[in-house]
Amino acid sequence: MGDRDLRGKPVADAILAEVKTAVADMADSGWVPKLVSITVGDVEAVDVYVRNQRRVAERVGIAFEERNFPGDVTQEEMEVAISTMNVDPRVTGIILQRPVPPQISIKALQSAVHPYKDVEGMNPTSIGNIVYNELDLAPCTAAASVELLKSTNLPLQGLEVVVIGHSEIVGKPIAFLLMAEGATVTVCHHMTRALSVHSRRADAVFVAVGKPKLVTADMIKPGAAVIDIGINALKDEKTGEETICGDVDYDGVSEVAGWVTPVPGGVGPVTVAILMRNTMIALQRQKNAYSSQFRSVATAE
Numbered sequence: 237m238g239d240r241d242l243r244g245k246p247v248a249d250a251i252l253a254e255v256k257t258a259v260a261d262m263a264d265s266g267w268v269p270k271l272v273s274i275t276v277g278d279v280e281a282v283d284v285y286v287r288n289q290r291r292v293a294e295r296v297g298i299a300f301e302e303r304n305f306p307g308d309v310t311q312e313e314m315e316v317a318i319s320t321m322n323v324d325p326r327v328t329g330i331i332l333q334r335p336v337p338p339q340i341s342i343k344a345l346q347s348a349v350h351p352y353k354d355v356e357g358m359n360p361t362s363i364g365n366i367v368y369n370e371l372d373l374a375p376c377t378a379a380a381s382v383e384l385l386k387s388t389n390l391p392l393q394g395l396e397v398v399v400i401g402h403s404e405i406v407g408k409p410i411a412f413l414l415m416a417e418g419a420t421v422t423v424c425h426h427m428t429r430a431l432s433v434h435s436r437r438a439d440a441v442f443v444a445v446g447k448p449k450l451v452t453a454d455m456i457k458p459g460a461a462v463i464d465i466g467i468n469a470l471k472d473e474k475t476g477e478e479t480i481c482g483d484v485d486y487d488g489v490s491e492v493a494g495w496v497t498p499v500p501g502g503v504g505p506v507t508v509a510i511l512m513r514n515t516m517i518a519l520q521r522q523k524n525a526y527s528s529q530f531r532s533v534a535t536a537e
């Protein structure tokens with residue numbers, strides 16, 4: 237067993253190839269996607285992510301615009317700005333970059349984004365659809381993680397899955413997506429007793445906690461799939477150099493697991509690809525809504 241590196245790039249490339257085709261098809265009928273990325277205050281922490289999103293968007297033919305708001309902007313001002321984008325037909329998708337300053341409620345902003353332009357899948361309407369087994373537009377990281385599991389070809393029906401971490405943005409939507417696919421899901425969190433008792437019986441383990449090396453080889457069933465969503469910055473005491481690692485002890489776990497995603501290079505690239513896929517799904521929904529309105533006007537005349 238082991239040495240089955242589950243890299244994100246092939247999965248991301250396959251998704252992006254489909255997105256590129258969708259962009260061309262939509263352009264033929266006059267629908268052009270454009271993402272607006274919103275940052276508030278200091279952008280340094282998210283700069284690398286935003287640049288990456290722009291690079292991937294432009295690669296598949298999606299326009300990308302960055303709008304930065306001052307660090308002391310009010311909640312009301314942000315909601316007005318989002319409402320303006322909601323009614324601007326040139327803006328077809330809105331991304332809210334985290335973190336935001338303390339006076340801003342990210343949840344309220346996510347709710348303010350019109351569901352048709354919610355490419356992050358974080359509006360309560362989008363999340364609610366997952367509960368009803370409508371899975372085509374889901375939160376990007378959760379959808380990316382599930383996509384990686386699917387790429388192993390393990391049958392999801394009846395699969396024993398343990399999700400470690402129960403945040404709204406990652407853990408909970410993963411659990412709902414997998415339940416909809418027929419998996420048997422156990423969700424663990426900081427109050428779970430004896431984490432390894434759960435993780436050791438799982439065919440697939442998803443980890444989204446934010447603690448380096450939380451998951452070690454002794455917690456994994458031989459042959460299981462391990463999807464590491466954590467992103468942790470580690471500073472070398474001597475050199476001061478920063479490296480990125482996940483929540484899984486990669487070297488140890490890859491000795492026993494059937495598949496394990498590396499960090500970086502696992503979930504990250506697939507997340508950005510899903511963002512692009514969501515952008516095209518959102519655009520299709522806008523097109524459908526416009527066409528049905530047009531039809532009802534035409535019928536009324």
Ligand code: NAD
Nearest residue numbers: 377401402403406425426444445446465466467503504507
């Ligand atoms: P969060 O802080 O909102 O939630 C952390 C979760 O971990 C909670 O459910 C908490 O109960 C659980 N937890 C904490 N300590 C635990 C322990 N000892 N044992 C078991 N569970 C424990 O975090 P989040 O926003 O879900 O992010 C989690 C990680 O995923 C972070 O490292 C974050 O950077 C990363 N992340 C990655 C992506 C990506 O695209 N790859 C996207 C979002 C977040």
